[in-house]
Amino acid sequence: MNAVERPQRFAPFGSWYVRLLRNDTQGTGIGPVPESQRDTVIFLLRSMLRSLGEDVLNPNPSVMIALRLAREHNLNKEAELLRELKEAAIRKVQNDEDFSSGLVALYTLALTASCSDPCNVTSNGFTVNLLHLLEEKLSKEIKNFEDKLFPLTNYYQVSLDVLALCVKKRQIPHRSVLTLTDAVMNDTLSHGTGFSVDTGAVAALALRCLIEADYSLIAARIESALQKVIGQIIDNVKGDGIIGNLYSTGLAIQALSTNINLVSLESWNCSKSLQKLLTEIKKGSFGNAQAASQISPSLDGRTYLDVGKLNCAADVDNLTLPELSTSSPPVTERVPIRVQYNITDGLHHTFSYAVNVTVPRGSPLLEVLQEARRADPERFSFKLKMTFWGPSVTSIGGLESDSYNRTYWQFLNGTKLLDQGIGSYQPSNGERILANFTTY
Ligand code: B12
Structure with a gap:
């Protein structure tokens, strides 16, 4: 943790005042896990690589984002996954298959992280503009909210939509942004049960991105919503470092680290959360590639906001994939x-x-x-x-x-x-x- 304690400083937003804020407004505020524990991160990255090709018709954009945000790369596997994602995007649009707004947002982020233009996705002679599609999908989410008081899918996906459009520097209609900020202010970031930390975390990333873009007319509302949602995430920090539950912790680390200037020193210990994730990886808790993909960026000190800043030309092809031993697993008694x-x-x-x-x-x-x-x-x-x-x-x-x-x-x-x-x-x-x- 590289934050420096500076007692009683004013928060950068409006009149909000938070005690014992950290001095880190640059970067993510977290570093990668210590070099001595790098092998655990590599283990996780390899497990995601091994999951590739399990379902080529439904390649996983979240895994692509995680692989691209990692420090080590397997460029062949990434290129293969990129090709599958482009083919799947075109097929989904052509055949009118299920392609929810959040999934389009994840595809947009995955392509962007691969330095491929989501406005011009080409495969087998067909071209699709994913950003255009995403704008349409977001406007349908908002229309549904205006008619029925909830979005077409959920606020997790609306947050992903806003995040992806903002990362691509698209101007998002104010009414879409305000639907999200109002959801935060009205405590509706839930899915039937209480506050959803996963949803709050993606919303916080999206709102942070908006703060850094030009939304001056509604800046105060964005700032208030961001402040509130960070407070709600902090309320879900557990003694062992988990935030929400084990599976929301990676996204929550991203949200808190990009907004570290809103997090008081005594309220969150980043290294404790990272250590907890490392311990759980070793226990096998992240065997599912989707679960792995949602924690992996935080272990590398990266967040979804870094997706647009990657320099693909500088990638080093250094993530090998050793053969797994073929010895049969020990026979255990089926008690x-x-x-x-x-x-x-x-x-x-x-x-x-x-x-x-x-x-x-x-x-x-x-x-x-x-x-x-x-x-x-x-x-x-x-x-x-x-x-x-x-x-x-x-x-x-x-x-x-x-x-x-x-x-x-x-x-x-x-x-x-x-x-x-x-x-x-x-x-x-x-x-x-x-x-x-x-x-x-
Ligand atoms: C919204 C949401 C739901 C909604 C989905 C419906 C909707 N239209 O909104 C509802 C409330 C139904 C739901 C249910 C459950 N959910 Co849920 N859900 C989410 C959330 C917040 C966002 C999912 C999303 O929209 N992703 C974006 C889109 C683009 O991706 P997608 O793959 O198309 O999303 C679909 C699937 O994720 C699916 N889905 C949602 N939850 C789950 C859970 C499981 C186990 C499965 C197999 C599928 C699934 O519904 C999504 C929308 O169609 C995620 C958070 C996260 N970090 O991903 C948790 C999350 C995926 N859910 C989780 C869990 C545990 C559940 C439940 C098992 C809870 C329970 N005890 O009943 C049930 C599933 C039970 C079942 N019937 O099999 C966990 C999964 C952790 C894990 N390791 O498996 C997550 C990560 C939340 C968490 N941190 O605990 N969920």
């Missing part, structure tokens, strides 16, 4: 555990069923759902949709979630929300898992 699984229609109260199932220890929750379905196919049938985070449950017992009514199947352990999906979460013996149909 059975019992899990109680409940499904409840928490909205219309039409059903609530429970079943006890037995699965091998270490099984993902998905196996519990499969066992329950085997025991009672009618009640416990379910449908999945594949996403970058793994399988997401879209329907249980015939009750389908839908984005129009903003309903979803939420997963809890007793009364505590799970912080992972069914493909990753491993229940323990005697655990009570509840799938609850609710709104966000």
Whole structure:
């Protein structure tokens, strides 16, 4: 941490006053992790490289951003991923496939980080202007907000949209910016549960970018919103360095470090958060490439705001990908555990069923759902949709979630929300898992 303590300094914005602010308004305010722990970062980068090509029709732009923001590069793999992203962008537009505003924003950032022009994406003789598309998508988000009081997708994606357009130095309509600042001021950066740290973090990055651009007529509102959202992120800093939960910590580090002049010294210890991430990487908590991609920039002292500042000509091709050893994994005893699984229609109260199932220890929750379905196919049938985070449950017992009514199947352990999906979460013996149909 390179911040210098300077007691009782005025914040740069309006009349806001924050005690014990840091003196670092330049750069990110965080450095990369110590050289001695570099091998853990390399391990994470290699795990992302190994995930490439798993689904060439749906290449992951977030992984591309992470690889480009890293200090080490594997230029062949990055070039391959860039080609896949361009092909996928063109195909999505041509076939009118699902291409949500936030995904377009991530593609825009991924191409920009690769020094490729998102206004002129060409593949197989076709050309698409992603920035133009993003502007249209953002205006649809805002129109939906004006009609229905929430955006078409969510504020995480609206924040990504604003961030990507701002990084590309596009002038964003004031009403779009004000929709985001009002959402912050009105405490609506949530997805059914309380304040979403992930969403707040992306919003803070977007607002920081706007502050550095020219929005003087609405600067005061941007500054107030930024100040507020940074305070909310700080309220979610835990004693062990986690901010929100493990999976929001990387984005939150980016948000706090770019706004380090708004963070009081006693409220956040950056090295503690980074050390916690390093410890969890070693435990295997970031085996999912999407999860890895959201923490990796913070480990290199970089943020999404650096995407537009990369000098691709200076890249060094120094990230090798050694063959993984082919020795078979040790045979572990499949100790059975019992899990109680409940499904409840928490909205219309039409059903609530429970079943006890037995699965091998270490099984993902998905196996519990499969066992329950085997025991009672009618009640416990379910449908999945594949996403970058793994399988997401879209329907249980015939009750389908839908984005129009903003309903979803939420997963809890007793009364505590799970912080992972069914493909990753491993229940323990005697655990009570509840799938609850609710709104966000
Ligand atoms: C918004 C959001 C939701 C919304 C999505 C619907 C919507 N239209 O808004 C709702 C409220 C439904 C939701 C649900 C859940 N979410 Co959520 N969600 C997010 C958030 C804040 C943004 C996602 C987004 O729009 N990304 C941008 C777009 C462009 O990318 P995308 O890949 O197209 O996004 C889609 C998927 O991410 C999917 N999705 C959202 N959450 C999850 C979670 C899992 C496990 C899966 C497989 C898919 C998935 O919905 C997105 C919109 O269609 C992320 C934060 C983050 N850091 O990514 C958390 C996040 C992805 N969610 C998370 C979790 C844990 C969940 C739940 C499992 C919570 C629970 N206990 O029930 C459930 C999923 C349950 C299920 N049915 O399988 C975690 C995942 C961590 C992990 N290691 O797996 C994250 C990272 C938040 C966090 N820090 O804990 N989520």
